[in-house]
Amino acid sequence: MSDDPLGYDDLLRIENLNVEFRTTEGVFRAVRDVSISIRSGETLGIVGESGSGKSVTALSIMNLIPNPPGEVTGEIFFNGLDLLKLPVKEVQKVRGNEISMIFQEPMTSLNPIHTCGKQIMEPLLLHKGYTKKAAKARALELLKMVGIPLPEQRFKEYPHQLSGGMRQRIMIAMALACRPKLLLADEPTTALDVTIQAQILELMKDLRKEIDSAIIMITHDLGIISEMCDRVVVMYAGQVVESSPLKDLLREPLHPYTEGLLKSIPTITREKQRLHTIEGTVPSPFDMPPGCSFQPRCQYSTAICSEKIPDLIHLPDERAVRCWRQAKDLSKQGQ
Amino acid sequence: MKMLLRIMKNNFLFSIGIIVCTLWIVIAIIAPLITPYSYLGQDLANRFQAPSSAHWFGTDSIGRDVFSRVLIGSRISLIAGLATITLASFIGMIYGGIAGYVGGLTDEIMMRVSEMVMAFPGIILAMTIAAALGPSLYNTLLAMVIIWWPNYARVMRSMVIANKENEYVEAAKSLGASHFRIFFHEIMPNSIGPVLVLATLDFGNAILLFSGLSFLGLGSPPPTPEWGAMVADGVLNFNYWWIGAFPGLAILTMAVGTNFIGDSLRDFLDPRLRKEL
Amino acid sequence: MDDNVLVQVQNLKMYFQTEGSYSFTKKYIKAVDDVSFELFKGETFGLVGESGCGKSTLGRTMLGLYKPNAGRVIFEGEDIFALKNKSMKEMRKKMQLIFQDPSASLNPRKTIADILNEPFHIHKVGTKLERKAKINDLLDKVGLSAYHLSRYPHEMSGGQKQRVGIARALALNPKLIICDEPVSALDVSIQAQVINLLEDLQKEYDLTYLFISHNLSVVHHICDRVGVMYLGKLVETGNHEDIYRNTLHPYAKALISAIPHTDPDNSIERILLKGDVPSPANPPTGCRFHTRCLQATDLCAQVEPPLKEVFAGHFAACHQV
Amino acid sequence: MGLLKYTARRLLFLVFLVIGVSLVVFFISHSVPSDPVLANLSQRNIDNQEMVEAFKSKWGLDKPLHTQYFIYVGNLVKGDMGNSIRTQRPVMEDLKKYFPATLELAIFSIIIAIFFGMLFGIISAIKRNSATDQVIRGISVLGVSVPSFWLGLMVLLVFYVKLGIAPGPGRISPYMMPPVAVTNFYVIDALLAGNWSLAWDALQHLFLPGLVLGSFTMGLITRTTRSSLLEVMSMDFIRTARAKGLTEKMIIMQHALGNALIPVVTVIGIGFGNLLGGMVLVETIFAWPGIGQYAYKAAGNLDFPAIIGVSILISINYVVINLIVDILYGILDPRVRYK
Amino acid sequence: VDTKQPASDGSKQLIMALDPDYETFDPGLAYEVYGLLVLHPVYDTLMQFEENLDAPKYGVAESHEVSKDGLSYTFKLRKGIVFAGGDALTAQDVKWSVERSINLKGNGAFLTDGITSIETPDANTVVFKLKEQDASFLTKLTYNAFGVIDSKLAMANGATNAADAATSDKAKLWFDTHSAGSGPYVIESYTPKVEVVLARNKTYWGKAPYYDKVILKSIPDPGTQLMMLQKGDIDIAFNLGPEHVKQLQDKPGIQIKKAQSMTLTFLLMNRDPKIGGPIANPDVQKAIRLVLDYQGIQTIAGEGSVTPVAPFQVGFLGTLPPRDPKTAQNIEKAKELMKKAGYEKGFKTTLEVATLAVEGMNLPTLAQKIQNDLLQIGIETEIKTSDIMVALDPYRKGQQALSLWYWGPDYPDPNTQLAFLPGNSVGLRANWTAEMNPKLAELGKKASVETDKATRIKYLQEIQAMMDEDSAFDVLLQHARHYATRDNIVGTDYIDLYKINLKDVSAK
Numbered sequence A: 001m002s003d004d005p006l007g008y009d010d011l012l013r014i015e016n017l018n019v020e021f022r023t024t025e026g027v028f029r030a031v032r033d034v035s036i037s038i039r040s041g042e043t044l045g046i047v048g049e050s051g052s053g054k055s056v057t058a059l060s061i062m063n064l065i066p067n068p069p070g071e072v073t074g075e076i077f078f079n080g081l082d083l084l085k086l087p088v089k090e091v092q093k094v095r096g097n098e099i100s101m102i103f104q105e106p107m108t109s110l111n112p113i114h115t116c117g118k119q120i121m122e123p124l125l126l127h128k129g130y131t132k133k134a135a136k137a138r139a140l141e142l143l144k145m146v147g148i149p150l151p152e153q154r155f156k157e158y159p160h161q162l163s164g165g166m167r168q169r170i171m172i173a174m175a176l177a178c179r180p181k182l183l184l185a186d187e188p189t190t191a192l193d194v195t196i197q198a199q200i201l202e203l204m205k206d207l208r209k210e211i212d213s214a215i216i217m218i219t220h221d222l223g224i225i226s227e228m229c230d231r232v233v234v235m236y237a238g239q240v241v242e243s244s245p246l247k248d249l250l251r252e253p254l255h256p257y258t259e260g261l262l263k264s265i266p267t268i269t270r271e272k273q274r275l276h277t278i279e280g281t282v283p284s285p286f287d288m289p290p291g292c293s294f295q296p297r298c299q300y301s302t303a304i305c306s307e308k309i310p311d312l313i314h315l316p317d318e319r320a321v322r323c324w325r326q327a328k329d330l331s332k333q334g335q
Numbered sequence B: 001m002k003m004l005l006r007i008m009k010n011n012f013l014f015s016i017g018i019i020v021c022t023l024w025i026v027i028a029i030i031a032p033l034i035t036p037y038s039y040l041g042q043d044l045a046n047r048f049q050a051p052s053s054a055h056w057f058g059t060d061s062i063g064r065d066v067f068s069r070v071l072i073g074s075r076i077s078l079i080a081g082l083a084t085i086t087l088a089s090f091i092g093m094i095y096g097g098i099a100g101y102v103g104g105l106t107d108e109i110m111m112r113v114s115e116m117v118m119a120f121p122g123i124i125l126a127m128t129i130a131a132a133l134g135p136s137l138y139n140t141l142l143a144m145v146i147i148w149w150p151n152y153a154r155v156m157r158s159m160v161i162a163n164k165e166n167e168y169v170e171a172a173k174s175l176g177a178s179h180f181r182i183f184f185h186e187i188m189p190n191s192i193g194p195v196l197v198l199a200t201l202d203f204g205n206a207i208l209l210f211s212g213l214s215f216l217g218l219g220s221p222p223p224t225p226e227w228g229a230m231v232a233d234g235v236l237n238f239n240y241w242w243i244g245a246f247p248g249l250a251i252l253t254m255a256v257g258t259n260f261i262g263d264s265l266r267d268f269l270d271p272r273l274r275k276e277l
Numbered sequence C: 001m002d003d004n005v006l007v008q009v010q011n012l013k014m015y016f017q018t019e020g021s022y023s024f025t026k027k028y029i030k031a032v033d034d035v036s037f038e039l040f041k042g043e044t045f046g047l048v049g050e051s052g053c054g055k056s057t058l059g060r061t062m063l064g065l066y067k068p069n070a071g072r073v074i075f076e077g078e079d080i081f082a083l084k085n086k087s088m089k090e091m092r093k094k095m096q097l098i099f100q101d102p103s104a105s106l107n108p109r110k111t112i113a114d115i116l117n118e119p120f121h122i123h124k125v126g127t128k129l130e131r132k133a134k135i136n137d138l139l140d141k142v143g144l145s146a147y148h149l150s151r152y153p154h155e156m157s158g159g160q161k162q163r164v165g166i167a168r169a170l171a172l173n174p175k176l177i178i179c180d181e182p183v184s185a186l187d188v189s190i191q192a193q194v195i196n197l198l199e200d201l202q203k204e205y206d207l208t209y210l211f212i213s214h215n216l217s218v219v220h221h222i223c224d225r226v227g228v229m230y231l232g233k234l235v236e237t238g239n240h241e242d243i244y245r246n247t248l249h250p251y252a253k254a255l256i257s258a259i260p261h262t263d264p265d266n267s268i269e270r271i272l273l274k275g276d277v278p279s280p281a282n283p284p285t286g287c288r289f290h291t292r293c294l295q296a297t298d299l300c301a302q303v304e305p306p307l308k309e310v311f312a313g314h315f316a317a318c319h320q321v
Numbered sequence D: 001m002g003l004l005k006y007t008a009r010r011l012l013f014l015v016f017l018v019i020g021v022s023l024v025v026f027f028i029s030h031s032v033p034s035d036p037v038l039a040n041l042s043q044r045n046i047d048n049q050e051m052v053e054a055f056k057s058k059w060g061l062d063k064p065l066h067t068q069y070f071i072y073v074g075n076l077v078k079g080d081m082g083n084s085i086r087t088q089r090p091v092m093e094d095l096k097k098y099f100p101a102t103l104e105l106a107i108f109s110i111i112i113a114i115f116f117g118m119l120f121g122i123i124s125a126i127k128r129n130s131a132t133d134q135v136i137r138g139i140s141v142l143g144v145s146v147p148s149f150w151l152g153l154m155v156l157l158v159f160y161v162k163l164g165i166a167p168g169p170g171r172i173s174p175y176m177m178p179p180v181a182v183t184n185f186y187v188i189d190a191l192l193a194g195n196w197s198l199a200w201d202a203l204q205h206l207f208l209p210g211l212v213l214g215s216f217t218m219g220l221i222t223r224t225t226r227s228s229l230l231e232v233m234s235m236d237f238i239r240t241a242r243a244k245g246l247t248e249k250m251i252i253m254q255h256a257l258g259n260a261l262i263p264v265v266t267v268i269g270i271g272f273g274n275l276l277g278g279m280v281l282v283e284t285i286f287a288w289p290g291i292g293q294y295a296y297k298a299a300g301n302l303d304f305p306a307i308i309g310v311s312i313l314i315s316i317n318y319v320v321i322n323l324i325v326d327i328l329y330g331i332l333d334p335r336v337r338y339k
Numbered sequence E: 001v002d003t004k005q006p007a008s009d010g011s012k013q014l015i016m017a018l019d020p021d022y023e024t025f026d027p028g029l030a031y032e033v034y035g036l037l038v039l040h041p042v043y044d045t046l047m048q049f050e051e052n053l054d055a056p057k058y059g060v061a062e063s064h065e066v067s068k069d070g071l072s073y074t075f076k077l078r079k080g081i082v083f084a085g086g087d088a089l090t091a092q093d094v095k096w097s098v099e100r101s102i103n104l105k106g107n108g109a110f111l112t113d114g115i116t117s118i119e120t121p122d123a124n125t126v127v128f129k130l131k132e133q134d135a136s137f138l139t140k141l142t143y144n145a146f147g148v149i150d151s152k153l154a155m156a157n158g159a160t161n162a163a164d165a166a167t168s169d170k171a172k173l174w175f176d177t178h179s180a181g182s183g184p185y186v187i188e189s190y191t192p193k194v195e196v197v198l199a200r201n202k203t204y205w206g207k208a209p210y211y212d213k214v215i216l217k218s219i220p221d222p223g224t225q226l227m228m229l230q231k232g233d234i235d236i237a238f239n240l241g242p243e244h245v246k247q248l249q250d251k252p253g254i255q256i257k258k259a260q261s262m263t264l265t266f267l268l269m270n271r272d273p274k275i276g277g278p279i280a281n282p283d284v285q286k287a288i289r290l291v292l293d294y295q296g297i298q299t300i301a302g303e304g305s306v307t308p309v310a311p312f313q314v315g316f317l318g319t320l321p322p323r324d325p326k327t328a329q330n331i332e333k334a335k336e337l338m339k340k341a342g343y344e345k346g347f348k349t350t351l352e353v354a355t356l357a358v359e360g361m362n363l364p365t366l367a368q369k370i371q372n373d374l375l376q377i378g379i380e381t382e383i384k385t386s387d388i389m390v391a392l393d394p395y396r397k398g399q400q401a402l403s404l405w406y407w408g409p410d411y412p413d414p415n416t417q418l419a420f421l422p423g424n425s426v427g428l429r430a431n432w433t434a435e436m437n438p439k440l441a442e443l444g445k446k447a448s449v450e451t452d453k454a455t456r457i458k459y460l461q462e463i464q465a466m467m468d469e470d471s472a473f474d475v476l477l478q479h480a481r482h483y484a485t486r487d488n489i490v491g492t493d494y495i496d497l498y499k500i501n502l503k504d505v506s507a508k
C-alpha cells in the first residue's frame, strides 16, 4: 500500500467506479468514473446535490447496489482486496465488521419488529463470535457510549418507541459494534432537528477520537462538512468535480460549482444581501450534456466545455478538479 | 397501448391473461355466429354423446351441444362479472368516499354498517334472497352486489383518508374550493386507482361467485346456458364427465385470464414492485 | 389598531384530539397553545422551531383551515373565524399558502395549466382569455415558460414545482402568503433561486410573508422579524437583529448555536441541549423547556413564564430574563 | 389503545352485529312472498285450519313482527336460538352438531393453505422472475380461479373413482362408526378414544375436500406472501441488515419474514372467512355434514330460525377471526402492540 | 372390486346410501317420504304391508273385526310381545301411542282424523271408533302414526298423550336418538345429515333379521352414491337417476333394481282465465296433452317410467293401462284444437317449476323438454324456477298458470288420488271447480265412500276415462325407481311405502 501512486497510505481506494441503472426509461449512469481514496483515521466528506451519486458510491463500497437494476464496474480496494471482485461470502465478512454504514433514514433503517438490543447484538454474534451474554454486555456499553440514557431499558425497546435522534444513535452504536476500520455515514443527520443534529454531530466528533476509524461523511450540507471533515469530495451529476482539503476548498474553491454552492448558502455570519444563485437545474441523467455536465449552468463556460468532458486534474496540495478552466490555467502556468 | 405491449413483452403470465381474456371477449361477441348448433336445440336421440368431431364437447342430458352452450355461456358470465363489479365498485366508492371524507362519527357508523354486511355470510344472503324473491339473473346480481360493495368501500375510504391529508387538498381548501370540488376534483381522481385495480382483480372472483351461485340453482332459469348451472348438470350426470368438465374449464380459464391480468397489473401499479416488470 | 398591522393573532389555541370521538378519555395534542403576535404589512415574519412544535399548525389555523379551540385571528380588522361562508371565501383570496413539499402540494393528475386555472375557476374570476393572460403573466413572474403548462407535476424538477406552487399562491393577488418551509425540500443550489424569487415578488406585490422554517440561516437571511416556537408556545419574538445578536431565551440560544456553518475560522461555542423534544400530547409543567434547559430552576418547573417585552419589540418567555 | 380495550370494543361490536344480522334476516323473512307454514306443513294439513293455527302458535308466527323479534332476542340472550322449523330441533343443538364438522374441515384446509401458500410464496419471492416464480404464480392464480365445486367434482372423479387412491365423500368411511363425541372433531375424538385407524381414516377423508376448499386461500396466501416479502426486501432496514454482513438466508428468515407475515395474517383471516362461506359448495360435493349444507337446506325451506342461527354463527365467527388476526398483529408487530 | 371392509367386530352390517328427507324419528311426528324406511323396522304397527301394497297384513294384531256399520274396528293383539326395552306390549300402549299422535298434531296426524275414540276392553284388545266409513282405514294403520310405543319408557323420557301434547310433549329429541318400539331393530344412533344406525333388537318376537346392524348413510348426491357403490363402500345406492343406472350396466358385482314408483309428475294448467289466460281454455289444455312427446319425456325419466292417462297410478286398484308413448302424440289434432280455441298463432306464458329432482329426474330438465314441445303449437314459455318451498305457496293457492309438479300418494290407496278431481284440493289448485265438470265431481264423491271392490273399480275407471277428455292436469310420468345394490344382497325389493323393508334384507 505504500507504493500508492499518490503517495497516500490508503485504507480504501476507489478507482474508476461506474454504476449504471437499467430502468424502464432506459439505462443511466448514476456514478461516472469516480476515484476516491481515504486514509486510516481520516474523515472524508462527500457533498453534492440530491441525486449526484453520493449514496450510490457509498453503497457500492458496501457492495449493496441491487443487481438488477444496478451494474457496478471499477475497482474498490480495501486492505488490498478488491471488494467488487470478492465472493459474496467474503464480502459479508467485511460488511458490518471492518466497514460499516449509517444510513440517512433512522426511521426506516431499523427493523421495526426486533428490539434495539437484538439489532445491536447481531453483528457481534455474527462477526466476532460473542456469546449472547458478552454481546449484551458490549451492546449496553455501546448504548452508553452513544449517550443513550437508561441503556438497560432501551435495550429491550423497539425502534418505534424511540425518537429519531435516539434511533440514529442506535444506528451508530450498531455500526460501531465491531470497531470498524471504515465508517460510512450517509447523511446521518439530515432527517433530524437542528438541536438533535448538533447532538449527533458532537457525538460523532467525540467518537472519532475514541475509535480511530476512518469516516466517509456524506451530506449536502457544507456546514456539516466544514465542522467534521479533513478532506472534501464534491460530486455533481455522478462525477467527482473537485477534491480538496477542507480549508483550501472553503477559502478557494476551484470548481465553479463549488464556488456557486459556497456563495449561494445563506449564513448568519454573513450580512443580509441578495443570494448568489446558480441558474438552471441539474441535468437529467438521461439527458446529459455532451461536455462538462455543469457547463449549462456555468458562468465561465467556453466552447470546449460543451464539447469534451474534462478530466480530473490533480493539482498540488492534494487537490484535484474536473474543469477546463483549471486545465487552461495549468497549461498557462506550464508555459 | 405501448405500455401494454411493453408489459406483455416482459411478463409471460400477463400476456397469457390478455390473450385469454381477449379470446373470451371475442367469443362472447361473435358466439351466435360460430356455434355449430343452436344452444337450445334438443336432440333426445343423441343425448349423452361423448366428445366427437360432431360435438366437440359432447352433448348433455337432453341432447344439446355442450360446445355451443359453453360459447354462448361466456356472454352471461362476462356480463354478470362486469355488472357486479361495476355496480359494487360504484356503490362502494361513493359510500367509502363519503365515510372517509366526512370522517368522525359518520365514518364510524358507516364503517360499522359495512363491516356488518361483510360479516354477514354472503352465500347465505344470496340463497335467502333467491329463495325469497325467486332465482333470476337480477336477483343473483343483486345479492352479489350486496355481498361485494363493502370491499370497495373499505379500500376507497382508506385511500380518501390518505389523500385528504395531501397538501394539494389543503391548497385547494386554502383557495376556497367547496367540499364538492375538493372531493370530486382533488381526492376522487387520486383515490380510484387502487379501487380500479381491486375491481380488475375481483372480476375473476365475481365470475367464480356467480358460477357458484348458479351451480346452486340461484341463477337465471333454464335453458339459459350458465356455466355454473351446466356444471351442476354435470354433477347430476356424473359419469358423463364432459357435461360438467367443459363449462368448468371455461369458468377456470376466464377467471385465470382476468386474474393473471389483475395480478400483474397490481404488481405493476405498486411502485415498489414496479421495477421488476 | 395600528394601521401597519395586517394580521393580529390573539391567544390562539389549536388542539388536536388524539383518541376516537366515542372514547371516554379524551386526549389532546396542544399543537398551538395560546399564541399571540402580529404581522405588519409588507414584512417577513420568520417562525422557527423544531419539528412538531406547531409551526405549520399555527400557519394553517391563521388561514382558517382549522377551527381553533380558542383565540382570534384578525385580518385587516376582521375576525376570520366570525366570517360567514361567503365572506370567508372572499377572505381566502387575500391569504395564500406555499408548501414544503412541492410534489405533494400539486395534484399529480392535473396539468400545470389546470392547477393554475383552479384559483380563477373557484372564484369565477375573469374570462378565459383574461385568465390565460394572467397565467402567462404569472409564469413569467416565477420564471417558467408557457410550454410548461401542458406538463404534469412529475415531469418537472423540484424547483420548478415550487415555482408553480408560488404562482398558484399569487394568482388571486393575496396580501399574505404563509410559506411553510418553502425551500427545505430543495437542493442548495435551487434553494437560493427560490429565496431570491420570493424576495423579488415581495417587493413587487407588497406581500407580507409568514415564513416557516427550521433552517435558521435561511430565516436569518430573509426575515425582518422572527418568532421562536417551542412545543406550541411562542418563546421569543423580536426583530432579526434582536434574535440573532441579542438572543434572550435559552432555547433560541441553543438553536442558533447549533447551526453548522461553513466559516472555518468562526467557531461559536455550541450549546448542546439534553435529550429530545417532549411530546406535545404530554408537555412538561411550568416552562415547557425546563426539562432540556441548562439554566432551569425550581420555579421553571412550576410556573409558566409569560411572554414579556424585555426590550422594545423584543419579547421572551423566560423566568431568567 | 390497549388490547383489552380493543377486545372490549370488538365484543361490543359483536352485540351490534348480532342484532343487525338477526334484524336483517327477520326483515327478509317477512318480506318474502312465501310462508313457512306452507313450506313446512304437509299438503293435507294445510287444508286443515286447526292444524295451521296450531303450527302458527307453536312457532309464534301469529304474533306481530316486532313481538316475534323481541321474543327471539330475549331467548337469544339466554342462549336459546329457538327451534328449527324444518328439523324441529333447537337451532343451538343443530349448530353444535354441524359446526364442528365444518370447523374441522376449515381448520385442516387453512393449515394446508398456510403451509403451502407461505412456502410457495417465499420460494417465488426469492427466485423472483425465474421460471420457478412464474410457475408458482401460475399455480397461485389457478388456485384462486378454479371453481371449487368443479374442482371437487374433478378430484373425486380422478382420485377416488378412477385412481382409487383417495377415500370417498363423507367424514369417515361408511363402514366406520363415528367416535364418541367429545370435541366433534373426528380426528381428535378418534385419537382421544385411542382408535388410530379411525383417526387415520378421518384424516384421509379431510384431504380432498381440504385441498379443494383451501385452493383459493392458498393462492391468496402465496400471492400475498410473495408480494409482501418482495416489498419488505426493498425496505431500508433490509439494506441495514445487509450492511451488517448478514447472509441472504439470515436476512430472509430473521428480518424479512417476520415483517412480511403481517399482511399475510390479514389474508389468512380473510381466507378463513371465505372458507366458511365457500363451504356450501364443497360440502355439497363431498357430502360433508356441516353448516353449509344445513344453511343451504334452511334457506331453501325458509327455515328462518335456522337461517338466523347460521348467519349469527358465521358473523360471530367473522368477528372472532378478525379479533384473532388483530391479536396476532399485535404479536407480530410491536408497533401495534404499544399504540 | 370389493373394497368394503367388514365391521371390526365381525358382525354383519348393511350400509345403504340414500338422500333422506327425515328429520325426526318420533313416530308421532315423522311424516317424511323416508320416515317409514327407518320407523317400520323399529315400531310395529297393527297392520303392515308385505311385498306389495295390495292389502295390508297383520302386524302386532292377530285378528280384527269390523262392525256392521263400518264405524268400529276391534283388534286382537298377538300375545307375548315385549318391547326392546323389556316392557310387555299391551293394548294400553297402542291406545296411548295413537292418542299421542292425534294430540301432537304432527304432519301425519291427518291419518287419525276419522277416529273418535279408542277403547281397551282388555290388555289384548283395542277398539277404534270412527266418525264415518273409511275404506282405507286398515291401510292407514300401517303408518308410523300408529306405531306402537313403549309408553312407560316414553313417558319416562318426557312424552305425553295429553290433549296439549303439541306443546307439552318433551320427548322429540329423545326419540331422535332412541327408540321405544318392538320391531326387529332399535335406533342405536342418529347423526343428522350423516347416518342412522339401527341395531338388532335381540328380543324381537318375529323372525330375526339377517343383519346385526343397518347403517343408513346420508349421501344427497346421486353421483356420489354411484361412486361409492362402484367402489364397494356401500351395499345399496338408493337414489340413482336413470342415467346413473345406465352407467352401472355390465359393471361386475352390482345388480340394478328397477321398480314402479308411485310418484307422478304432472303438468298443472289453470282453469281460471284471470290466472291462466289462454291456458285456461279446455281446448288449449287438451291440445297441450296431445302435443307433448311422451316418448321423449319417458326417455328423460328413464326406462321403466310410464304415462298414466289420468292421475291414478299403475299398481292401484282399477287403474287403466297407461298411454302408448308412440301414438299418444298428435300434433295435427293439437293444432286444430288451438285453432278452435282461437290461438292458431300461439301465445306466450310462463312455465313454473321447482328446482328439485323427482326420482332422480331433474324437474327443470323436464321443463326444458316441455318448453321445446309446446313450441310446436306456438306456445312460447319462459321457465321460472324457484325453490320448492317458494313454489309451493302459489301452487297451493292456485295462482300458477302452467306449472310442473309431482305427487306422491298420502297412503297407498286410489282414494288419495281423488284429490285431483274438480272441486277437490288439488283440482282447486288449478281452479278447477266442481261446477266446471259436475258429473266428474259427483262420480268422485261416490267412489270415495264405495266399499264394494267391483263398483269401486267401475267408478274409478269411468273417472279416468273422463279425465282423459277433460282435465286441468296432464300426467306426464309415473316414475320408475332406480337403485342398485351389490349383487350379493337380496331382499331389497321396492315397496313404495317402506322403500325397502329393511328387516327382509340379507346377503348371499
Ligand SMILES: Nc1ncnc2c1ncn2[C@@H]1O[C@H](COP(=O)(O)OP(=O)(O)OP(=O)(O)O)[C@@H](O)[C@H]1O
Pocket: A021, A023, A030, A048, A049, A050, A051, A052, A053, A054, A055, A056, A057, A066, A069, A070, A220, A285
Ligand atoms: N436502485 C436504484 N435503481 C435505479 N436508480 C437508482 C437506484 N438507486 C439510486 N438510483 C439513482 O441513482 C442516482 C444517484 O442516486 P444517489 O442516491 O446516489 O444520490 P445522492 O447523491 O445520494 O442523493 P441524495 O442527496 O438525494 O441522497 C439517482 O438519480 C437515483 O435515482
Ligand SMILES: Nc1ncnc2c1ncn2[C@@H]1O[C@H](COP(=O)(O)OP(=O)(O)OP(=O)(O)O)[C@@H](O)[C@H]1O
Pocket: C016, C017, C029, C030, C031, C049, C050, C051, C052, C053, C054, C055, C056, C057, C058, C214, C280
Ligand atoms: N391534523 C392533525 N391531527 C392530529 N395531530 C396533528 C395534526 N396536525 C398536526 N398535528 C400534531 O400537532 C403537532 C404540531 O404539528 P405541526 O405540523 O404544526 O408541527 P411543525 O412545527 O410544522 O413541524 P414540522 O417542522 O415537522 O413541519 C405535532 O405533534 C403533530 O403531530
Ligand SMILES: [Mg+2]
Pocket: A054, A055, A056, A104, A186, A187
Ligand atoms: Mg443519498
Ligand SMILES: [Mg+2]
Pocket: C055, C056, C057, C180
Ligand atoms: Mg410543518
